[in-house]
Amino acid sequence: xxxxxxxxxxxxxxxxxxxxxxxxxxxxxxxxxxxxxxxxxxxxxxxxxxxxxxxxxxxxxxxxxxxxxxxxxxxxxxxxxxxxxxxxxxxxxxxxxxxxxxxxxxxxxxxxxxxxxxxxxxxxxxxxxxxxxxxxxxxxxxxxxxxxxxxxxxxxxxxxxxxxxxxxxxxxxxxxxxxxxxxxxxxxxxxxxxxxxxxxxxxxxxxxxxxxxxxxxxxxx
Amino acid sequence: xxxxxxxxxxxxxxxxxxxxxxxxxxxxxxxxxxxxxxxxxxxxxxxxxxxxxxxxxxxxxxxxxxxxxxxxxxxxxxxxxxxxxxxxxxxxxxxxxxxxxxxxxxxxxxxxxxxxxxxxxxxxxxxxxxxxxxxxxxxxxxxxxxxxxxxxxxxxxxxxxxxxxxxxxxxxxxxxxxxxxxxxxxxxxxxxxxxxxxxxxxxxxxxxxxxxxxxxxxxxx
DNA sequence: TGTGACAAAATTGTTTACAATCAGTTCCAT
DNA sequence: ATGGAACTGATTGTAAACAATTTTGTCACA
Numbered sequence: 001x002x003x004x005x006x007x008x009x010x011x012x013x014x015x016x017x018x019x020x021x022x023x024x025x026x027x028x029x030x031x032x033x034x035x036x037x038x039x040x041x042x043x044x045x046x047x048x049x050x051x052x053x054x055x056x057x058x059x060x061x062x063x064x065x066x067x068x069x070x071x072x073x074x075x076x077x078x079x080x081x082x083x084x085x086x087x088x089x090x091x092x093x094x095x096x097x098x099x100x101x102x103x104x105x106x107x108x109x110x111x112x113x114x115x116x117x118x119x120x121x122x123x124x125x126x127x128x129x130x131x132x133x134x135x136x137x138x139x140x141x142x143x144x145x146x147x148x149x150x151x152x153x154x155x156x157x158x159x160x161x162x163x164x165x166x167x168x169x170x171x172x173x174x175x176x177x178x179x180x181x182x183x184x185x186x187x188x189x190x191x192x193x194x195x196x197x198x199x200x201x202x203x204x205x206x207x208x209x210x211x212x213x214x215x216x217x218x219x220x221x
Numbered sequence: 222x223x224x225x226x227x228x229x230x231x232x233x234x235x236x237x238x239x240x241x242x243x244x245x246x247x248x249x250x251x252x253x254x255x256x257x258x259x260x261x262x263x264x265x266x267x268x269x270x271x272x273x274x275x276x277x278x279x280x281x282x283x284x285x286x287x288x289x290x291x292x293x294x295x296x297x298x299x300x301x302x303x304x305x306x307x308x309x310x311x312x313x314x315x316x317x318x319x320x321x322x323x324x325x326x327x328x329x330x331x332x333x334x335x336x337x338x339x340x341x342x343x344x345x346x347x348x349x350x351x352x353x354x355x356x357x358x359x360x361x362x363x364x365x366x367x368x369x370x371x372x373x374x375x376x377x378x379x380x381x382x383x384x385x386x387x388x389x390x391x392x393x394x395x396x397x398x399x400x401x402x403x404x405x406x407x408x409x410x411x412x413x414x415x416x417x418x419x420x421x422x423x424x425x426x427x428x429x430x431x432x433x434x435x436x437x438x439x440x441x442x
Numbered sequence: 443t444g445t446g447a448c449a450a451a452a453t454t455g456t457t458t459a460c461a462a463t464c465a466g467t468t469c470c471a472t
Numbered sequence: 473a474t475g476g477a478a479c480t481g482a483t484t485g486t487a488a489a490c491a492a493t494t495t496t497g498t499c500a501c502a
Binding site for chain 2: 013052053056057059060061081084085087088090091092094095148149150151154158
Protein backbone atom coordinates (compact mmCIF):
# COMPACT_ATOMS: atom_id res chain seq x y z
CA UNK A 1 0.00 0.00 0.00
CA UNK A 2 1.16 3.50 -0.80
CA UNK A 3 0.68 5.17 2.55
CA UNK A 4 2.14 8.65 2.73
CA UNK A 5 4.55 9.29 5.53
CA UNK A 6 4.79 12.47 7.58
CA UNK A 7 7.71 13.51 5.40
CA UNK A 8 5.60 13.96 2.28
CA UNK A 9 2.46 15.09 4.06
CA UNK A 10 0.55 17.62 2.00
CA UNK A 11 -0.62 20.77 3.68
CA UNK A 12 -2.42 22.59 0.89
CA UNK A 13 -4.54 21.75 -2.13
CA UNK A 14 -1.71 22.20 -4.64
CA UNK A 15 0.47 19.71 -2.83
CA UNK A 16 -2.33 17.17 -2.62
CA UNK A 17 -2.90 17.59 -6.35
CA UNK A 18 0.82 17.06 -6.97
CA UNK A 19 0.84 13.86 -4.96
CA UNK A 20 -2.25 12.42 -6.61
CA UNK A 21 -0.87 13.35 -10.03
CA UNK A 22 2.40 11.63 -9.19
CA UNK A 23 0.55 8.55 -7.97
CA UNK A 24 -1.42 8.33 -11.21
CA UNK A 25 1.75 8.84 -13.21
CA UNK A 26 3.50 6.09 -11.27
CA UNK A 27 0.62 3.70 -11.80
CA UNK A 28 -0.22 3.49 -8.11
CA UNK A 29 -3.66 4.81 -8.94
CA UNK A 30 -5.09 3.05 -11.97
CA UNK A 31 -7.83 4.10 -14.40
CA UNK A 32 -11.37 3.90 -13.03
CA UNK A 33 -10.11 3.58 -9.49
CA UNK A 34 -12.39 5.37 -7.09
CA UNK A 35 -10.92 8.38 -5.31
CA UNK A 36 -12.70 8.63 -1.97
CA UNK A 37 -12.13 12.01 -0.42
CA UNK A 38 -11.82 10.83 3.17
CA UNK A 39 -9.29 8.15 2.21
CA UNK A 40 -7.13 10.56 0.25
CA UNK A 41 -7.29 13.06 3.08
CA UNK A 42 -5.96 10.52 5.54
CA UNK A 43 -3.45 9.12 3.06
CA UNK A 44 -1.86 12.49 2.38
CA UNK A 45 -2.41 14.06 5.78
CA UNK A 46 -4.64 16.83 4.46
CA UNK A 47 -8.12 18.03 5.21
CA UNK A 48 -11.01 16.88 3.07
CA UNK A 49 -11.47 20.41 1.77
CA UNK A 50 -8.00 20.42 0.32
CA UNK A 51 -8.58 17.05 -1.27
CA UNK A 52 -11.78 18.34 -2.82
CA UNK A 53 -10.17 21.29 -4.51
CA UNK A 54 -7.24 19.13 -5.60
CA UNK A 55 -9.75 16.82 -7.30
CA UNK A 56 -11.37 19.82 -8.98
CA UNK A 57 -8.03 20.92 -10.37
CA UNK A 58 -7.14 17.44 -11.59
CA UNK A 59 -10.54 17.24 -13.28
CA UNK A 60 -9.68 20.37 -15.27
CA UNK A 61 -6.37 18.75 -16.20
CA UNK A 62 -8.24 15.75 -17.52
CA UNK A 63 -6.72 13.23 -15.14
CA UNK A 64 -9.79 12.76 -12.98
CA UNK A 65 -13.44 12.29 -13.79
CA UNK A 66 -16.18 13.44 -11.47
CA UNK A 67 -19.84 12.62 -11.30
CA UNK A 68 -22.24 14.61 -9.16
CA UNK A 69 -22.86 12.91 -5.82
CA UNK A 70 -21.02 9.82 -6.99
CA UNK A 71 -17.47 10.91 -6.45
CA UNK A 72 -14.25 11.00 -8.42
CA UNK A 73 -12.33 8.35 -10.36
CA UNK A 74 -9.08 8.22 -12.23
CA UNK A 75 -10.17 8.95 -15.78
CA UNK A 76 -9.77 6.11 -18.21
CA UNK A 77 -8.53 7.48 -21.51
CA UNK A 78 -9.98 5.51 -24.44
CA UNK A 79 -7.62 4.36 -27.20
CA UNK A 80 -9.09 6.72 -29.77
CA UNK A 81 -8.23 9.63 -27.50
CA UNK A 82 -4.73 8.28 -26.85
CA UNK A 83 -4.16 8.33 -30.59
CA UNK A 84 -5.45 11.89 -30.79
CA UNK A 85 -3.03 12.80 -28.04
CA UNK A 86 -0.11 11.32 -29.94
CA UNK A 87 -1.22 13.25 -33.00
CA UNK A 88 -1.26 16.52 -31.08
CA UNK A 89 2.06 15.72 -29.46
CA UNK A 90 3.40 15.01 -32.92
CA UNK A 91 2.51 18.49 -34.10
CA UNK A 92 3.87 20.15 -30.97
CA UNK A 93 7.08 18.16 -30.62
CA UNK A 94 7.76 18.74 -34.32
CA UNK A 95 7.49 22.45 -33.59
CA UNK A 96 9.88 22.06 -30.68
CA UNK A 97 12.36 20.04 -32.71
CA UNK A 98 12.35 22.67 -35.45
CA UNK A 99 12.91 25.46 -32.96
CA UNK A 100 15.63 23.50 -31.21
CA UNK A 101 17.39 23.11 -34.57
CA UNK A 102 17.50 26.88 -35.02
CA UNK A 103 18.80 27.66 -31.52
CA UNK A 104 21.04 24.78 -30.49
CA UNK A 105 24.59 25.49 -29.35
CA UNK A 106 27.55 23.22 -30.01
CA UNK A 107 27.63 22.06 -26.40
CA UNK A 108 23.92 21.25 -26.48
CA UNK A 109 24.37 19.35 -29.75
CA UNK A 110 26.99 17.23 -28.07
CA UNK A 111 24.56 16.60 -25.22
CA UNK A 112 21.99 15.31 -27.72
CA UNK A 113 24.48 13.07 -29.48
CA UNK A 114 25.46 11.68 -26.10
CA UNK A 115 21.85 10.65 -25.49
CA UNK A 116 21.78 9.05 -28.94
CA UNK A 117 24.91 6.99 -28.21
CA UNK A 118 23.36 5.89 -24.92
CA UNK A 119 20.26 4.65 -26.72
CA UNK A 120 22.34 2.77 -29.28
CA UNK A 121 24.25 0.86 -26.64
CA UNK A 122 21.04 0.22 -24.69
CA UNK A 123 19.56 -1.50 -27.74
CA UNK A 124 22.76 -3.49 -28.30
CA UNK A 125 22.79 -4.58 -24.68
CA UNK A 126 19.05 -5.26 -24.74
CA UNK A 127 18.61 -2.98 -21.73
CA UNK A 128 14.98 -1.95 -22.00
CA UNK A 129 14.93 0.34 -18.96
CA UNK A 130 17.97 2.27 -20.19
CA UNK A 131 16.39 2.68 -23.60
CA UNK A 132 13.16 3.99 -22.10
CA UNK A 133 15.16 6.45 -20.02
CA UNK A 134 17.03 7.61 -23.13
CA UNK A 135 13.73 8.10 -24.92
CA UNK A 136 12.41 10.27 -22.11
CA UNK A 137 15.66 12.24 -21.95
CA UNK A 138 15.69 12.87 -25.69
CA UNK A 139 12.14 14.16 -25.87
CA UNK A 140 12.41 16.33 -22.77
CA UNK A 141 15.79 17.72 -23.83
CA UNK A 142 14.44 18.76 -27.22
CA UNK A 143 11.46 20.41 -25.59
CA UNK A 144 13.75 22.26 -23.21
CA UNK A 145 16.10 23.37 -26.00
CA UNK A 146 13.16 24.73 -27.99
CA UNK A 147 12.52 27.34 -25.29
CA UNK A 148 8.79 27.05 -26.05
CA UNK A 149 7.23 27.02 -22.60
CA UNK A 150 3.64 27.00 -23.81
CA UNK A 151 4.27 23.95 -25.96
CA UNK A 152 6.18 22.34 -23.11
CA UNK A 153 3.32 22.77 -20.67
CA UNK A 154 0.77 21.48 -23.16
CA UNK A 155 2.83 18.40 -23.99
CA UNK A 156 3.32 17.68 -20.30
CA UNK A 157 -0.37 17.76 -19.62
CA UNK A 158 -1.20 15.51 -22.54
CA UNK A 159 1.54 13.05 -21.66
CA UNK A 160 0.15 12.70 -18.16
CA UNK A 161 -3.20 11.65 -19.57
CA UNK A 162 -1.72 8.97 -21.76
CA UNK A 163 0.67 7.31 -19.30
CA UNK A 164 -1.18 4.05 -19.47
CA UNK A 165 -0.17 3.56 -23.10
CA UNK A 166 3.47 4.55 -22.68
CA UNK A 167 4.12 1.55 -20.50
CA UNK A 168 2.56 -0.96 -22.86
CA UNK A 169 4.70 0.17 -25.72
CA UNK A 170 8.14 -0.45 -24.29
CA UNK A 171 7.09 -3.96 -23.37
CA UNK A 172 6.53 -4.72 -27.04
CA UNK A 173 9.36 -6.89 -28.45
CA UNK A 174 11.37 -5.36 -31.28
CA UNK A 175 9.93 -1.92 -30.61
CA UNK A 176 13.29 -0.35 -29.72
CA UNK A 177 14.94 -1.76 -32.84
CA UNK A 178 12.33 0.05 -34.90
CA UNK A 179 12.36 3.35 -33.10
CA UNK A 180 16.12 3.70 -32.62
CA UNK A 181 16.84 4.87 -36.21
CA UNK A 182 13.91 7.28 -35.96
CA UNK A 183 15.41 8.80 -32.83
CA UNK A 184 18.85 9.04 -34.40
CA UNK A 185 17.39 10.78 -37.46
CA UNK A 186 15.86 13.43 -35.20
CA UNK A 187 19.15 13.98 -33.42
CA UNK A 188 21.05 14.25 -36.70
CA UNK A 189 18.64 16.81 -38.14
CA UNK A 190 18.63 19.00 -35.02
CA UNK A 191 22.42 18.89 -34.70
CA UNK A 192 22.72 19.77 -38.40
CA UNK A 193 20.54 22.83 -37.70
CA UNK A 194 17.91 21.73 -40.21
CA UNK A 195 14.53 22.72 -38.75
CA UNK A 196 12.38 21.39 -41.60
CA UNK A 197 14.03 18.01 -41.54
CA UNK A 198 13.96 17.88 -37.72
CA UNK A 199 10.21 18.52 -37.71
CA UNK A 200 9.68 15.90 -40.40
CA UNK A 201 11.72 13.28 -38.54
CA UNK A 202 9.87 13.97 -35.31
CA UNK A 203 6.49 13.70 -37.02
CA UNK A 204 7.50 10.44 -38.63
CA UNK A 205 8.67 9.06 -35.29
CA UNK A 206 5.48 9.93 -33.44
CA UNK A 207 3.30 8.67 -36.27
CA UNK A 208 5.07 5.34 -35.83
CA UNK A 209 4.34 5.52 -32.10
CA UNK A 210 0.67 6.13 -32.88
CA UNK A 211 0.58 3.20 -35.26
CA UNK A 212 2.22 0.98 -32.64
CA UNK A 213 -0.37 1.93 -30.04
CA UNK A 214 -3.19 1.28 -32.45
CA UNK A 215 -1.78 -2.08 -33.40
CA UNK A 216 -0.94 -3.17 -29.86
CA UNK A 217 -4.54 -2.52 -28.87
CA UNK A 218 -6.02 -4.16 -31.94
CA UNK A 219 -4.09 -7.34 -31.25
CA UNK A 220 -3.36 -7.57 -27.53
CA UNK A 221 -5.49 -5.80 -24.93
CA UNK B 222 -21.43 47.40 -14.05
CA UNK B 223 -21.96 43.75 -14.90
CA UNK B 224 -24.26 42.71 -12.13
CA UNK B 225 -25.63 39.22 -12.61
CA UNK B 226 -29.38 38.86 -12.47
CA UNK B 227 -31.29 36.03 -10.85
CA UNK B 228 -31.67 34.49 -14.29
CA UNK B 229 -27.97 33.69 -14.65
CA UNK B 230 -27.30 33.06 -10.99
CA UNK B 231 -24.68 30.39 -10.50
CA UNK B 232 -25.35 27.61 -8.05
CA UNK B 233 -22.22 25.52 -8.24
CA UNK B 234 -18.50 25.99 -8.79
CA UNK B 235 -18.56 24.96 -12.44
CA UNK B 236 -21.18 27.56 -13.28
CA UNK B 237 -19.28 30.27 -11.46
CA UNK B 238 -16.16 29.31 -13.40
CA UNK B 239 -18.12 29.48 -16.65
CA UNK B 240 -19.41 32.96 -15.85
CA UNK B 241 -16.02 34.33 -14.84
CA UNK B 242 -14.46 32.79 -17.95
CA UNK B 243 -17.13 34.40 -20.12
CA UNK B 244 -16.59 37.75 -18.41
CA UNK B 245 -12.86 37.59 -19.07
CA UNK B 246 -13.50 36.58 -22.67
CA UNK B 247 -15.94 39.48 -23.13
CA UNK B 248 -13.44 41.93 -21.69
CA UNK B 249 -15.62 42.76 -18.69
CA UNK B 250 -12.82 41.56 -16.46
CA UNK B 251 -9.49 42.92 -17.66
CA UNK B 252 -5.92 41.70 -17.03
CA UNK B 253 -4.58 42.36 -13.54
CA UNK B 254 -8.03 43.13 -12.23
CA UNK B 255 -8.41 41.88 -8.71
CA UNK B 256 -10.93 39.11 -8.18
CA UNK B 257 -12.24 39.50 -4.64
CA UNK B 258 -14.00 36.35 -3.54
CA UNK B 259 -16.80 38.06 -1.64
CA UNK B 260 -17.58 40.40 -4.54
CA UNK B 261 -17.72 37.57 -7.06
CA UNK B 262 -19.90 35.58 -4.71
CA UNK B 263 -22.45 38.35 -4.50
CA UNK B 264 -22.18 39.18 -8.19
CA UNK B 265 -22.96 35.65 -9.29
CA UNK B 266 -25.23 34.68 -6.44
CA UNK B 267 -22.98 31.90 -5.21
CA UNK B 268 -21.30 31.07 -1.93
CA UNK B 269 -17.70 32.06 -1.38
CA UNK B 270 -16.70 28.41 -1.30
CA UNK B 271 -17.92 27.91 -4.84
CA UNK B 272 -16.11 31.03 -5.96
CA UNK B 273 -12.93 29.72 -4.37
CA UNK B 274 -12.97 26.43 -6.22
CA UNK B 275 -13.94 28.21 -9.45
CA UNK B 276 -10.84 30.37 -9.05
CA UNK B 277 -8.73 27.27 -8.48
CA UNK B 278 -10.00 25.75 -11.71
CA UNK B 279 -9.42 28.93 -13.68
CA UNK B 280 -5.90 29.09 -12.29
CA UNK B 281 -5.21 25.64 -13.75
CA UNK B 282 -6.61 26.88 -17.06
CA UNK B 283 -4.16 29.76 -16.99
CA UNK B 284 -6.76 32.50 -16.95
CA UNK B 285 -6.29 33.51 -13.34
CA UNK B 286 -3.24 34.09 -11.22
CA UNK B 287 -3.22 33.50 -7.49
CA UNK B 288 -0.84 34.60 -4.80
CA UNK B 289 -0.96 33.11 -1.33
CA UNK B 290 -2.91 35.33 1.07
CA UNK B 291 -3.08 38.09 -1.56
CA UNK B 292 -5.94 36.86 -3.65
CA UNK B 293 -6.59 36.24 -7.33
CA UNK B 294 -6.24 38.43 -10.41
CA UNK B 295 -7.00 38.05 -14.07
CA UNK B 296 -3.68 36.86 -15.44
CA UNK B 297 -1.92 39.27 -17.72
CA UNK B 298 -0.38 37.33 -20.58
CA UNK B 299 2.90 38.92 -21.70
CA UNK B 300 3.47 39.47 -25.43
CA UNK B 301 6.21 36.86 -25.62
CA UNK B 302 3.74 34.28 -24.35
CA UNK B 303 1.03 35.47 -26.75
CA UNK B 304 3.44 34.81 -29.59
CA UNK B 305 4.22 31.36 -28.20
CA UNK B 306 0.49 30.72 -28.10
CA UNK B 307 0.07 31.69 -31.74
CA UNK B 308 2.96 29.40 -32.58
CA UNK B 309 1.34 26.46 -30.82
CA UNK B 310 -2.02 27.26 -32.38
CA UNK B 311 -0.28 27.36 -35.72
CA UNK B 312 0.96 23.80 -35.29
CA UNK B 313 -2.40 22.55 -34.03
CA UNK B 314 -4.64 24.33 -36.51
CA UNK B 315 -2.37 23.17 -39.33
CA UNK B 316 -2.98 19.64 -38.09
CA UNK B 317 -6.71 20.29 -38.05
CA UNK B 318 -6.70 21.80 -41.53
CA UNK B 319 -4.82 18.79 -42.88
CA UNK B 320 -7.23 16.38 -41.27
CA UNK B 321 -10.21 18.38 -42.49
CA UNK B 322 -8.83 18.14 -46.02
CA UNK B 323 -8.81 14.35 -45.82
CA UNK B 324 -12.34 14.02 -44.41
CA UNK B 325 -14.39 16.85 -45.85
CA UNK B 326 -17.65 16.07 -47.66
CA UNK B 327 -18.95 18.00 -50.67
CA UNK B 328 -21.62 19.68 -48.57
CA UNK B 329 -19.08 20.72 -45.97
CA UNK B 330 -16.80 22.07 -48.70
CA UNK B 331 -19.64 24.26 -49.91
CA UNK B 332 -20.13 25.46 -46.33
CA UNK B 333 -16.48 26.52 -46.22
CA UNK B 334 -16.63 28.31 -49.57
CA UNK B 335 -19.72 30.13 -48.32
CA UNK B 336 -17.72 31.47 -45.38
CA UNK B 337 -15.00 32.55 -47.82
CA UNK B 338 -17.46 34.46 -49.98
CA UNK B 339 -18.85 36.15 -46.90
CA UNK B 340 -15.36 37.30 -45.91
CA UNK B 341 -14.68 38.64 -49.40
CA UNK B 342 -17.79 40.79 -49.43
CA UNK B 343 -17.10 41.94 -45.87
CA UNK B 344 -13.73 43.28 -46.98
CA UNK B 345 -15.28 44.94 -50.06
CA UNK B 346 -17.94 46.57 -47.90
CA UNK B 347 -15.39 47.50 -45.26
CA UNK B 348 -17.49 45.72 -42.62
CA UNK B 349 -14.95 44.92 -39.92
CA UNK B 350 -17.35 43.12 -37.57
CA UNK B 351 -18.58 40.81 -40.34
CA UNK B 352 -15.00 39.99 -41.31
CA UNK B 353 -14.09 39.19 -37.71
CA UNK B 354 -17.12 36.91 -37.49
CA UNK B 355 -16.12 35.17 -40.73
CA UNK B 356 -12.63 34.66 -39.35
CA UNK B 357 -14.00 33.04 -36.20
CA UNK B 358 -16.38 30.87 -38.23
CA UNK B 359 -13.66 29.68 -40.56
CA UNK B 360 -11.26 28.66 -37.82
CA UNK B 361 -13.91 26.97 -35.70
CA UNK B 362 -15.44 25.19 -38.69
CA UNK B 363 -12.09 23.75 -39.73
CA UNK B 364 -11.45 22.58 -36.20
CA UNK B 365 -14.86 20.94 -36.08
CA UNK B 366 -14.41 19.28 -39.46
CA UNK B 367 -11.07 17.83 -38.35
CA UNK B 368 -12.83 15.73 -35.73
CA UNK B 369 -9.79 16.17 -33.47
CA UNK B 370 -11.34 16.82 -30.08
CA UNK B 371 -8.07 16.90 -28.18
CA UNK B 372 -6.67 19.54 -30.52
CA UNK B 373 -9.96 21.43 -30.35
CA UNK B 374 -9.92 21.57 -26.56
CA UNK B 375 -6.29 22.63 -26.46
CA UNK B 376 -6.81 25.41 -28.99
CA UNK B 377 -9.85 26.65 -27.07
CA UNK B 378 -7.92 26.89 -23.85
CA UNK B 379 -5.04 28.75 -25.47
CA UNK B 380 -7.32 31.12 -27.34
CA UNK B 381 -9.03 32.11 -24.10
CA UNK B 382 -5.66 33.14 -22.66
CA UNK B 383 -4.82 35.36 -25.60
CA UNK B 384 -8.14 37.21 -26.06
CA UNK B 385 -6.56 40.53 -25.28
CA UNK B 386 -4.48 40.37 -28.46
CA UNK B 387 -7.29 39.22 -30.75
CA UNK B 388 -9.14 42.48 -30.28
CA UNK B 389 -6.18 44.69 -31.03
CA UNK B 390 -5.51 42.97 -34.29
CA UNK B 391 -8.81 43.57 -36.04
CA UNK B 392 -8.58 47.25 -35.20
CA UNK B 393 -5.41 47.48 -37.28
CA UNK B 394 -6.08 49.21 -40.62
CA UNK B 395 -5.41 47.15 -43.74
CA UNK B 396 -5.18 43.93 -41.70
CA UNK B 397 -8.16 42.28 -43.40
CA UNK B 398 -6.82 43.09 -46.86
CA UNK B 399 -3.67 41.20 -45.96
CA UNK B 400 -5.27 38.20 -44.31
CA UNK B 401 -8.13 37.66 -46.76
CA UNK B 402 -6.00 35.93 -49.44
CA UNK B 403 -4.41 33.78 -46.73
CA UNK B 404 -7.86 32.65 -45.60
CA UNK B 405 -8.97 31.93 -49.13
CA UNK B 406 -5.84 29.87 -49.75
CA UNK B 407 -6.67 27.70 -46.75
CA UNK B 408 -10.23 27.19 -47.98
CA UNK B 409 -9.06 26.29 -51.48
CA UNK B 410 -6.56 23.73 -50.23
CA UNK B 411 -9.03 22.05 -47.87
CA UNK B 412 -11.77 21.92 -50.51
CA UNK B 413 -9.26 20.49 -52.99
CA UNK B 414 -8.54 17.73 -50.44
CA UNK B 415 -4.86 18.62 -50.28
CA UNK B 416 -3.79 18.09 -46.64
CA UNK B 417 -0.15 19.11 -47.08
CA UNK B 418 -1.06 22.35 -48.79
CA UNK B 419 -3.85 23.06 -46.29
CA UNK B 420 -1.44 22.71 -43.39
CA UNK B 421 1.12 24.90 -45.12
CA UNK B 422 -1.44 27.62 -45.85
CA UNK B 423 -2.69 27.57 -42.26
CA UNK B 424 0.85 27.80 -40.88
CA UNK B 425 1.60 30.70 -43.18
CA UNK B 426 -1.57 32.49 -42.11
CA UNK B 427 -0.91 32.13 -38.41
CA UNK B 428 2.73 33.10 -38.81
CA UNK B 429 1.45 36.34 -40.33
CA UNK B 430 -0.87 36.77 -37.35
CA UNK B 431 2.10 36.30 -35.02
CA UNK B 432 4.13 38.84 -36.94
CA UNK B 433 1.24 41.32 -36.82
CA UNK B 434 0.94 40.95 -33.04
CA UNK B 435 4.66 41.44 -32.59
CA UNK B 436 4.67 44.51 -34.79
CA UNK B 437 1.53 46.05 -33.28
CA UNK B 438 3.14 45.81 -29.84
CA UNK B 439 6.52 47.08 -30.97
CA UNK B 440 4.91 50.19 -32.43
CA UNK B 441 1.65 50.91 -30.59
CA UNK B 442 1.02 49.73 -27.04
C1' DT C 443 -35.21 -18.20 -4.85
C1' DG C 444 -36.07 -13.76 -6.16
C1' DT C 445 -37.86 -9.17 -5.59
C1' DG C 446 -39.36 -5.03 -3.58
C1' DA C 447 -39.59 -1.89 0.38
C1' DC C 448 -37.33 -0.01 3.89
C1' DA C 449 -33.47 1.19 6.99
C1' DA C 450 -28.64 2.07 7.79
C1' DA C 451 -24.18 3.35 6.35
C1' DA C 452 -21.08 5.64 3.52
C1' DT C 453 -19.99 9.41 0.82
C1' DT C 454 -20.39 13.75 -1.24
C1' DG C 455 -22.11 18.70 -1.24
C1' DT C 456 -22.68 23.18 1.14
C1' DT C 457 -22.52 26.60 4.53
C1' DT C 458 -20.82 28.89 8.32
C1' DA C 459 -17.77 30.31 11.70
C1' DC C 460 -13.27 31.20 12.95
C1' DA C 461 -8.16 31.85 12.36
C1' DA C 462 -4.35 33.85 9.85
C1' DT C 463 -2.42 37.20 6.93
C1' DC C 464 -1.78 41.48 4.58
C1' DA C 465 -2.18 46.55 3.37
C1' DG C 466 -2.85 50.81 4.98
C1' DT C 467 -2.86 54.21 8.89
C1' DT C 468 -1.85 56.31 13.05
C1' DC C 469 1.12 57.70 16.32
C1' DC C 470 5.26 58.09 18.85
C1' DA C 471 10.30 58.56 19.50
C1' DT C 472 14.24 60.27 17.41
C1' DA D 473 10.30 65.53 9.14
C1' DT D 474 11.25 60.41 9.31
C1' DG D 475 11.42 55.77 10.46
C1' DG D 476 9.24 52.26 12.52
C1' DA D 477 6.09 49.89 15.90
C1' DA D 478 1.45 48.92 16.80
C1' DC D 479 -3.25 48.99 15.45
C1' DT D 480 -7.29 48.36 12.29
C1' DG D 481 -10.08 46.86 8.42
C1' DA D 482 -10.32 43.97 4.60
C1' DT D 483 -9.50 39.70 2.66
C1' DT D 484 -8.03 35.10 2.30
C1' DG D 485 -7.21 30.33 4.38
C1' DT D 486 -8.93 26.36 7.11
C1' DA D 487 -11.68 23.36 9.42
C1' DA D 488 -15.68 21.48 11.19
C1' DA D 489 -20.52 20.77 11.31
C1' DC D 490 -24.54 19.87 8.92
C1' DA D 491 -27.53 18.55 4.86
C1' DA D 492 -28.41 15.85 0.81
C1' DT D 493 -27.65 11.91 -1.92
C1' DT D 494 -26.28 7.45 -3.21
C1' DT D 495 -25.10 2.89 -2.07
C1' DT D 496 -25.39 -1.12 0.66
C1' DG D 497 -27.65 -4.30 3.62
C1' DT D 498 -31.78 -6.53 5.64
C1' DC D 499 -36.01 -8.61 5.79
C1' DA D 500 -40.61 -9.79 4.59
C1' DC D 501 -43.35 -11.78 1.16
C1' DA D 502 -44.62 -13.93 -3.07
